[in-house]
Amino acid sequence: MERIPILRIGDLLLVTIQVDMHDRLAMTLQDDLTERIVRDSAKGVLIDISALDLVDSFIGRMISNTAAMARVLDAQTVLVGMQPAVAITLVELGLTLPGVKTALNVEKGMALLGKSYLR
Amino acid sequence: MNVYASPDTGVRFASALLEQDDGRPNETAVLPLQTDEHVVGLRKLVRERAVELKLSLVDQTKLVTAASELARNTLKYGGGGAVLVLRLSDGPRHGIGLVFADDGPGIVNLTLALTDGYTTGGGLGLGLSGAKRLVDEFAIDTRPGEGTAVRITKWKR
Numbered sequence: 001m002e003r004i005p006i007l008r009i010g011d012l013l014l015v016t017i018q019v020d021m022h023d024r025l026a027m028t029l030q031d032d033l034t035e036r037i038v039r040d041s042a043k044g045v046l047i048d049i050s051a052l053d054l055v056d057s058f059i060g061r062m063i064s065n066t067a068a069m070a071r072v073l074d075a076q077t078v079l080v081g082m083q084p085a086v087a088i089t090l091v092e093l094g095l096t097l098p099g100v101k102t103a104l105n106v107e108k109g110m111a112l113l114g115k116s117y118l119r
Numbered sequence: 120m121n122v123y124a125s126p127d128t129g130v131r132f133a134s135a136l137l138e139q140d141d142g143r144p145n146e147t148a149v150l151p152l153q154t155d156e157h158v159v160g161l162r163k164l165v166r167e168r169a170v171e172l173k174l175s176l177v178d179q180t181k182l183v184t185a186a187s188e189l190a191r192n193t194l195k196y197g198g199g200g201a202v203l204v205l206r207l208s209d210g211p212r213h214g215i216g217l218v219f220a221d222d223g224p225g226i227v228n229l230t231l232a233l234t235d236g237y238t239t240g241g242g243l244g245l246g247l248s249g250a251k252r253l254v255d256e257f258a259i260d261t262r263p264g265e266g267t268a269v270r271i272t273k274w275k276r
Contacts, residue, residue: 022155093249
């Protein structure tokens with residue numbers, strides 16, 4: 001079955017989405033990430049979408065849900081690398097991803113997580 | 120108003136939106152919308168057509184996103200259907216038209232369905248209302264028990 005790889009770096013999980021995800025693939029990623037947070041005792045999740053040229057309401061909802069699930073499992077989620085055209089479209093679509101922390105790139109996202117989970 | 124004969128979509132719902140357009144399409148592609156993969160295939164084709172038309176990156180993204188939302192509606196609420204992808208010319212103006220059609224249950228309360236946050240399917244309720252905001256023209260034709268057709272247009276500025 002098609003899957004998006006999840007990398008572990010210390011107590012962080014890193015996902016780089018590089019393919020145009022169909023809905024089932026997005027749901028599989030949500031489930032896989034939630035499982036890995038528990039299995040790896042992860043404290044942070046970084047979702048890199050710099051290669052995505054589209055975030056529609058389904059993918060947006062998957063990201064929001066993943067962040068909410070991570071939160072109740074004691075992990076923080078940071079969404080990084082959103083392209084400007086995607087940001088403009090998302091907001092016009094009416095999706096503002098409440099509760100999801102964002103950073104401009106992976107490095108800044110890691111810094112944000114480092115701060116919030118070492119506190 | 121130029122009238123064209125639409126190619127066979129396999130959809131029985133005979134909507135006027137499938138038969139005519141304000142512009143003059145000189146090429147039409149028909150794609151089935153029966154699986155998640157078809158939605159991804161449509162996004163790819165729409166992106167290619169938008170690049171070809173030299174839409175700005177923001178307009179490309181808006182059109183592809185609107186297409187994705189409406190294709191998902193066709194699949195989820197319409198039980199599958201088809202989409203026409205049109206190249207439009209209206210004098211000096213050029214654009215892309217998309218017509219989504221299904222033989223599903225139709226939309227009983229259209230005003231409600233076009234309201235942000237309203238959903239009958241457990242989604243966010245942004246598909247229809249959001250897609251409308253992302254394009255230049257938006258038309259919908261739905262008959263309970265017969266089907267739904269949605270037409271969107273994006274013009275090159």
